[in-house]
Amino acid sequence: MKSKTSLVTGASDGIGFELCQVMASKGYDIVLVARNIEKLEHAAERLRASFNIETHIISCDLAEPFAAQSLLKEVKGLGLNIDVLINNAGVLFNGLFADIELSNQEKLLQCNIVALTALTHLFMGEMTRRGSGRILNVASTAAWTAIPRQNVYAASKAYVLSFSHALSAELRASHSKVTVTVVCPSYTDTKMLDNPEQGAGINVPKFMKLSPAYVAEQGVKACLAGKPTSIPGWSNLIGMLMLQVMPKMWLAKVVGRLYTRAGE
Numbered sequence: 001m002k003s004k005t006s007l008v009t010g011a012s013d014g015i016g017f018e019l020c021q022v023m024a025s026k027g028y029d030i031v032l033v034a035r036n037i038e039k040l041e042h043a044a045e046r047l048r049a050s051f052n053i054e055t056h057i058i059s060c061d062l063a064e065p066f067a068a069q070s071l072l073k074e075v076k077g078l079g080l081n082i083d084v085l086i087n088n089a090g091v092l093f094n095g096l097f098a099d100i101e102l103s104n105q106e107k108l109l110q111c112n113i114v115a116l117t118a119l120t121h122l123f124m125g126e127m128t129r130r131g132s133g134r135i136l137n138v139a140s141t142a143a144w145t146a147i148p149r150q151n152v153y154a155a156s157k158a159y160v161l162s163f164s165h166a167l168s169a170e171l172r173a174s175h176s177k178v179t180v181t182v183v184c185p186s187y188t189d190t191k192m193l194d195n196p197e198q199g200a201g202i203n204v205p206k207f208m209k210l211s212p213a214y215v216a217e218q219g220v221k222a223c224l225a226g227k228p229t230s231i232p233g234w235s236n237l238i239g240m241l242m243l244q245v246m247p248k249m250w251l252a253k254v255v256g257r258l259y260t261r262a263g264e
């Protein structure tokens with residue numbers, strides 16, 4: 001029987017690599033996408049050593065314009081159809097809006113919003129023609145409220161959440177065999193939280209961090225079941241439900257106080 005293939009962006013590290021592991025454990029061949037080729041090769045090797053699957057690597061900077069179009073071209077060049085698209089790659093620049101260079105804000109928007117939207121559009125079209133497919137978009141609990149100091153990041157994730165929910169409803173209403181799921185992790189133990197290139201460390205106590213393996217498992221479970229939303233962790237789910245009944249401006253103020261470091 002022909003095996004199925006999943007494409008995962010941001011696949012060489014963190015939640016992305018764990019998503020690859022979960023998909024590989026279910027027998028999917030994996031197309032790993034990120035920028036650094038050595039890291040991609042290493043991640044692909046680890047997958048092949050653990051699972052009886054095929055891997056392909058594609059180096060692609062999703063913060064560059066038209067990245068999604070060139071990625072689709074490379075996938076077609078490999079003769080592959082993508083059964084499950086996982087839009088996981090995302091960047092965070094932590095700090096005050098005025099202090100973060102505009103070029104970095106634009107990279108964030110390009111990667112977190114433009115590339116994700118374009119990849120969804122391009123691969124969803126192919127899936128619809130074939131009559132099946134699943135798409136998993138990685139947002140964040142940051143999507144559910146405005147966050148001072150993670151201003152553009154939280155807004156980009158709010159876009160991913162809203163876009164995914166609306167698209168999921170459109171597909172359901174048209175009885176499509178393609179589904180869209182959005183997963184919203186809270187703080188997760190990856191290098192994103194402590195990345196000097198992205199505004200340095202966000203000090204989160206260990207007990208508050210989810211494991212990337214758990215996030216991946218929950219996201220894939222919801223995606224393969226065709227569910228619209230996954231919020232890993234009961235306390236996060238309850239927290240996000242509670243946020244729905246609070247006034248947005250008041251929330252931004254409270255969250256702003258939590259995120260403002262003493263003395264700033």
Ligand SMILES: NC(=O)c1ccc[n+]([C@@H]2O[C@H](COP(=O)([O-])OP(=O)(O)OC[C@H]3O[C@@H](n4cnc5c(N)ncnc54)[C@H](OP(=O)(O)O)[C@@H]3O)[C@@H](O)[C@H]2O)c1
Nearest residue numbers: 010012013014015034035036062063090140187188190192
């Ligand atoms: N960690 C958290 O607390 C947390 C919480 C909620 C949501 N999330 C979301 O979860 C997703 C994964 O985050 P993570 O914490 O796993 O990140 P991570 O550990 O920093 O890994 C990022 C991955 O994305 C790749 N990547 C980064 N920039 C890229 C670009 N411009 N083009 C293509 N690939 C790129 C990286 O490889 P290269 O550097 O080689 O490209 C790496 O494979 C993101 O969307 C993030 O917003 C994370």
